Amino acid sequence: MKPAMYQWHYQAPKKEEITPLITYLNTKKLPENLATLLWNRKVQTEAEIEQFLNPTIQSLHDPLAIYGMEKAVERIQLAVENSETILVYGDYDADGITSTTVMKEAIELIGGQVKVYIPNRFSEGYGPNVDAFAKEIESGVSLIVTVDNGVAGHEAIDYARNQGVDVIVTDHHELPEELPNATVIIHPRHPNGNYPFGDLAGVGVAFKVACALLDDIPYEFLDLVAIGTIADLVSLTGENRTLVKIGMKLLQETDRIGLRALCKEAGLQVEKVTGENIGFIIAPRLNAIGRLGDATPGVKLMTTFDEEEAIVLAQTIQKKNEERQAIVEKISCEAFQMIAEQDQHSVYVLAKEDWHEGVLGIVASKIVQKTGRPTFVLNIDAAAQTVKGSGRSVEQLNLYDALTHSSQLLTRFGGHHMAAGLTFPYENLDSFQLQLDAYVDEHNIDFSIGQPLLIDEEMDIADASVAFIQSLDLLAPFGTDNPAPNFAFSPKQVVQIKRIGATQQHLKFQLLDNQQNGLDCVAFGKGEEALELQEQDLTATFVGKLNVNEWNGLKKPQLLLVDYQISGLQVFDYRGGRAKELPRLTEATQYMVFEEKNLDLVPSYVTPEAILTPKTISSEHPVVSNLVVVDCPVEVESLRDVLIQGNYQRIYLQCASKDECYLDGMPSREQFSKLFRFISQHKNIDIRYKLKQIASFLQLKENLLIFMIEVFSELEFVTIDNGVMNQIENPKNQQLNDSQAFKRREAKIKSEEFLLYSNLTTLKDWFLKQEEKK
Structure with a gap:
């Protein structure tokens, strides 16, 4: 299971x-x-x-319906008329870069003199900055227009207003209780307004200002609007869907040489760019430059008319993204290792020196996705003795509430239900972990209940055709509030299982139905779970998103796996010399050894506590889900006793036997008689040195000869003294099956016949019956 x-x-x-x-x-x-x-x-x-x-474009709402828009337009137009220098103050992510570009170009289209400023994530942080404003005002700026930021910039905005500089805030982030003292605030959810759609991205708000400024719909900006809107994960419904759906078509025909150069560097054909390409390829590259340093090259890339400059900028951004990927991979590996080594916590708090602050949110998201646990990934500044980083959560835990509960430990924090940023003294690190764990306990939060996954439809494999999948494009673009459909498949078989990727981190396999219709499936990041699918007669359901995989002109349906479950008991076959293929099991596992002589068959890395023997089976043991049957029991009932004691979900059958009784069989009466006559005709037989010769003479296998001598000794037909064997005169009349050794071999033959030579389906049925008897 x-x-x-x-x-x-x-x-x-x-x-x-x-x-x-x-x-x-x-x-x-x-x-x-x-x-x-x-x-x-x-x-x-x-x-x-x-x-x-x-x-249609006609369905877009009137930009003047946004509160304050007329005033903002009038002030920008006045600045243009008076030849004022206007500063567009942006943000360092993809939404911020595209917002900045749209606002810059819109003001320039009406003749404005525009400067651009994007703060540095590390030295200046997010939003309006007093020092940055002061420097720009000193250089002659008399109007500041923020994009994708500003509603929380009280101090810097007050400073600018006190210097006689007007500030127009255009933003879409959560509004504070007290708004800043800006000249005007353009926000789709302004408390004094009633704009019909409140979920615009920063670039969507900038586009609305552009529409009002130009008194027209500037189609040439919609390619950027599509990128910024998808990248910022805002709702892809209502007006955003209109902007993105139309913008996607224009993006595929874009004249922006910088965008074309970026797509080429990323291996994309602009003409075939999809929303998924934006979310997973274009947006991460634009985000990378701001995560690792100055994001200004992103605006230059969007606005350049120089092909050579576009190529250089695109290559620079590509390298930054590769650098970002390497940093994320390194920190992720270290973070997962820390999780494996530390005590189990309700919430993971992972902190280390020299972790790049620009990617900690990405790493936290990866860990949450893999583990289902809220996670904080933090950088330790040894010099300042501070800790700073990001947290990501799951539905059950509101991060902002949890941080508020621990606010006495924190220097500053901010965020919402699912994500947060925070800084605090290093000395509070352990206390922070303890308080988070206590908060989870106090509120009875159970992380074993997974995050909700909406499944649109259960499908037959035969219905997942290329034509059907292509029809899904009508529902695109997919994203927040309009997710790509999830489909569930319950195949008869899972075949062609193989690990793929540079480090074998991914998995590819095929689902088959009763008619042998196949559906290829790719599971990213699940390479280590290949073992789960190896079992024959698998009862499983796979959920994922369908797409069309095209290779050498051949189009095939493909499922991109999101999740899967396997029902009932799983039995994995490592019998018949395949024991060396048994992987190191990461989950809690018990190794059952029935005969002491077979203890050396247990892998060396297994701790003594994880080994069960007939002597320890009745003792209390932790409940684990995995059982490895290392060797074959003398009696099948012994294995039944083990199963009754535990509650195993996965059983790995090794069932090794150093001397397989079933293959050698039971010696015949004639063979026993022949040995008895031999012993009666010879005295003082030294069985320490002459076993091979005797076995050869009697045409017996040596291990069978040893067994027969053991039976004779037990029945007191012979004596063995210091390795010398002699017949007992006038032995007591007994049957061979009066011997315990004889009975044990009979039972072992039956046990091996069943456990070593039955097919896996038969064995699984037997295991299931034992479960029913509990």
């Missing part, structure tokens, strides 16, 4: 609910299979379907 990592929720509308949708889709000659998916996305009327599938 392998439980799912997530908590699965099947979304299954009733047939009568989607019948009207199917009828409408048929009239539009659209695939019927979209009905369920649209319903699950709350797109349930004809008008909603039309707007969702075919959003």
Whole structure:
């Protein structure tokens, strides 16, 4: 059994609910299979379907409906008329870079003199900065326009206003209770406004200002709007969906030579760029420069008209991204090692010197995704004796609330339910861990319950065709609030299992149904779980997202695995000399050894506490999920006793036997008689040195001869004194099966026949029956 990592929720509308949708889709000659998916996305009327599938630019809301927009436009126009120098003050992530570019170009289009300033993540931090404002004001700036930041910049904005400089804030982040004293604040959720859509990204807000400034819709900015909106993980519904869906088409035709150069460096064809490409390829590259240093080259890349400069900038950004990836990989490896070595905690607090602060949030996210535990990844500044970093969470724990509970330990912190940043003295590190653990205990938070995973539909493998998958593009772009559909498959077989990737970190296999229809499956980051799928007669369900894999002109359906679960008991076959293939099991495991002579078959890394023997089986042991049956018991009932004692989910059958009784069989009566006559005809037989000769003479295997002598000795047919054997005169009349050794061999033959030579299906059925007897 392998439980799912997530908590699965099947979304299954009733047939009568989607019948009207199917009828409408048929009239539009659209695939019927979209009905369920649209319903699950709350797109349930004809008008909603039309707007969702075919959003138009005319559906965009009036930019002047945003509170303060007229005032902002008037002030920018006045600055242009008076030839004032306008500073566009941006942010260092992909949304900030695209927002800055849109605002810069929009003001320049009406003749404005524009400077750009993006603060440094490390030396200046996020948002308005007094020193930066002071320097720019001194250089002649008389109007500052923030993009993708500003609503929390009270101090710097007050400073600028006191210097006689106007500040227009354009932002989309959470509004504080007290707004800064800006000249005007452009925010889709402004408390004095009633704009119909409040989830614009920073670049979306900048675009709205551009629309108002130009009194038109500047299509040339929509490629950037698509990138920034997807990158910032805002809701891809409503107005954002319209902006991104139209922007994606324009991105594929973009004239921005910098964007084209970046795509080329990343191995993308601009003409085929998808929302997924933006989220996983373009956005990380734009984010990388700000994570590792100055993000200004990102704006230069978006605005340059020089092809050579574009190539150089794209190459620089590509190198920064590769550097970022290497840093993330290094810190991730170190962090996972720390988790393996430390005591189990409810929340992971991982801190080390020389961890790059720009990527700690990425590492924390990777750990949360892998473990399902809230995680803080922190850099220790030994010189300053401070700790600084990022946290990421799961649904069960509100990070901001947990940090508020420990605020007396912290110098500063900020964030929300799922993410946070924090700084505190190094001396508080242990106390911080303890307080987090205590907070989880006090609130009875259970992290064993996985995060919710919405599953759109259970599908047959045969239905996952290329045509079906291509029809899903009608629902794109996918992202927050419009996730790519998840489909569940329950195959008859899992075959062609292999690890792939430079470090074998990924997994590829194929799902087969009863008719041998196949579906390729790729599981990123699950290379170590190949063992889970090796079992025959697997009862499992796989959940993932469908895409089309194209190679050498051949298109094939493919499932990108999100999660899977295996039901019932799992039995893995490592019999018949395959023991050396048994991997080192990372989960708690017990190794059952029935005969003391076979203890050397247990791997050297196994601790004594993990080894079970007939003497220790009745003792109390920790409950573990894995059992390795190292050797074959004399009687099958002995294994049954072990199973009754435990609650195993995975059984690994090694069942080694140094002298296989089943293959050698039981000596015949004639062979016993022949040995008896030999002993009666010879005196003082030295069995220490002459066993081989005797075995050869009697045409017996040596191990069989030893067994037969053991039977005779037990039945008192012979005496053995210092290795010398003689017949007993007039022995007591006994049957061979009166001997315990004889009975033990009979039982061992049956045990080996069953455990070593039954097929795995038969054995699994037997194991399941033992479970039922508990």
